[in-house]
Amino acid sequence: MSVVPGSMQDVYPPTTRPHERGRGIWGMWLFIGTEAMLFALLFFAYFYLMASRTQWPLEKDPSYSYALILLAILLTSSFVASWAERGIKEHGNLGRLNVGLGLTLLLGIAFLGVQYIEYQHKLKELLPTDHAYGSVFYTITSLHLAHVIVGMLMLTFVFARGLAGHFNKERHLAVKNAVLYWHFVDVVWIFIVSIIYLSPHFYGGN
Numbered sequence: 001m002s003v004v005p006g007s008m009q010d011v012y013p014p015t016t017r018p019h020e021r022g023r024g025i026w027g028m029w030l031f032i033g034t035e036a037m038l039f040a041l042l043f044f045a046y047f048y049l050m051a052s053r054t055q056w057p058l059e060k061d062p063s064y065s066y067a068l069i070l071l072a073i074l075l076t077s078s079f080v081a082s083w084a085e086r087g088i089k090e091h092g093n094l095g096r097l098n099v100g101l102g103l104t105l106l107l108g109i110a111f112l113g114v115q116y117i118e119y120q121h122k123l124k125e126l127l128p129t130d131h132a133y134g135s136v137f138y139t140i141t142s143l144h145l146a147h148v149i150v151g152m153l154m155l156t157f158v159f160a161r162g163l164a165g166h167f168n169k170e171r172h173l174a175v176k177n178a179v180l181y182w183h184f185v186d187v188v189w190i191f192i193v194s195i196i197y198l199s200p201h202f203y204g205g206n
Helices: 018-051 065-090 094-122 132-163 173-201
Strands: none
Touching: 018 132, 018 173, 065 094, 065 173, 094 132, 094 173, 132 173
């Protein structure tokens, strides 16, 4: 079948072969693995500091109301991103993909806004230079924030390609990788909430 010049088929990337899809997915998993090890090292540092003190943190227990709101936002965004990915993967539904990615990005923006508000309140009572807990708290949460921004950049790129009609049921590797990374960002936040925000209320708290 001949391709009409200037048609949408002209802007499609070449069809991804199965072995190329495998390399693409494994590449993303390896990238996520290196990032996961970084967070694991920071969590081990947190536990080491916590175990070396009889009272942790040194003052009052951390509040977690904002953290739970942020968790709800990310879990919702992860569900929506999966819904979008299944739309293109199982049904070739480009409209569902674009709607889902757009909603995921809006939820990401909401996460950034709520975390900004949390930092505004937190900095009034806790500074990175106050003590070990303050230092490790801002190190871990700000590093996660950077990963959220990276994930949003990935989703924005995929969203733009979706609007341009680049994806279909057979061609959606970029979507799969971007959503996979976004799930990783969400899972890391679950650990952060459990370890940084909630654990002091059960171990060495006031």
